[in-house]
Amino acid sequence: MTIAFTTQLPKEGFKRLEGHLLDAPKEEAEVLVSTFDYKVTKQMIDAMPKLRLIANFGAGYNNIDLEACKSRGIRVTNTPQPVIEPTAELAFALMIDIARKVSEFDRKVRAGEAHFGVMQNLSHSLYGKTLGILGMGHIGQALARRAMASGMRIIYYNRHRLSDEIEQTYDATYVDFQTLLQDSDFLSLNLPYTPEVHHIIGKPELGMMKRSAYLINTARGAHVNEAALVEALKSGIIAGAAMDVYEHEPAVSPELLDLPNVVLSPHTGTGTWEGRIAMCENICDNIIAFEQKEINKMNIVL
Numbered sequence: 001m002t003i004a005f006t007t008q009l010p011k012e013g014f015k016r017l018e019g020h021l022l023d024a025p026k027e028e029a030e031v032l033v034s035t036f037d038y039k040v041t042k043q044m045i046d047a048m049p050k051l052r053l054i055a056n057f058g059a060g061y062n063n064i065d066l067e068a069c070k071s072r073g074i075r076v077t078n079t080p081q082p083v084i085e086p087t088a089e090l091a092f093a094l095m096i097d098i099a100r101k102v103s104e105f106d107r108k109v110r111a112g113e114a115h116f117g118v119m120q121n122l123s124h125s126l127y128g129k130t131l132g133i134l135g136m137g138h139i140g141q142a143l144a145r146r147a148m149a150s151g152m153r154i155i156y157y158n159r160h161r162l163s164d165e166i167e168q169t170y171d172a173t174y175v176d177f178q179t180l181l182q183d184s185d186f187l188s189l190n191l192p193y194t195p196e197v198h199h200i201i202g203k204p205e206l207g208m209m210k211r212s213a214y215l216i217n218t219a220r221g222a223h224v225n226e227a228a229l230v231e232a233l234k235s236g237i238i239a240g241a242a243m244d245v246y247e248h249e250p251a252v253s254p255e256l257l258d259l260p261n262v263v264l265s266p267h268t269g270t271g272t273w274e275g276r277i278a279m280c281e282n283i284c285d286n287i288i289a290f291e292q293k294e295i296n297k298m299n300i301v302l
Helices: 011-017 042-046 066-072 081-100 102-110 138-149 164-169 177-183 203-208 226-235 273-291
Strands: 003-005 031-035 053-057 075-077 130-134 153-157 172-174 186-189 214-217 240-243 262-264
Touching: 011 273, 031 273, 042 066, 053 273, 066 075, 075 273, 081 102, 081 138, 081 186, 081 214, 081 240, 081 262, 081 273, 130 138, 130 177, 138 153, 153 177, 164 172, 177 203, 203 226, 226 240
Parallel strands: 003 031, 031 053, 053 075, 130 153, 130 186, 153 172, 186 214, 214 240, 240 262
Antiparallel strands: none
């Protein structure tokens, strides 16, 4: 089986496929290992006549033309499990950063602009605050687990309510979307991207939030109307935002760069060495299961 890669990935994660990685032109490949930031277009798929499987590196798969794959009978897999803990970890780190002004204070200390004193450099605690989770899937639940340990109250909104057992595990309360917006001190976006949730957070939604609230986005940039967010941050509609993803990524709205009440990260939610290697190993699982026709062992998207 010949395998082509769109992006250089950690070799140690592909030890189990060493015998499969045959040196051949990309158009000869039967398997394409793509990454979430690489567009797999119809033109690219058409140029690979032997392609049977696209093993995507990441939980998302909106980088792939699924209709083109469907018309050719090409299987598509993803790697949802290894991204859970790293992404939840970064979301929690961004919450702490924006609330306790870690990045802001760091900039001031380095610039010699920090003032030391009992009533200087005040920030806000997570303890006792309400975390609203939009998208209470595996990542949302991993974030809830961390928030519980910090003494936060958890509310969430999903298309479908979770079981009583899961709600009890995280002491989480299901609320409607409007209540989620109105009651959250921190609103974390943890839902997958589909056209239906494009700009799910825009000017009307930001206007429903507390003026003291913070928006955290480690999901997809297009969930948020970035222009509306900039205006809300400038005018004090919300207190701040911490973002790992952007609407027009890799471009970032220039206004965001100048705002002190924003923490910015370069789409690195899954970006740990441990996470990257685990994602590569998950790709190996998918490819080997595909070759052995063990469909039930694959993370199938299509």
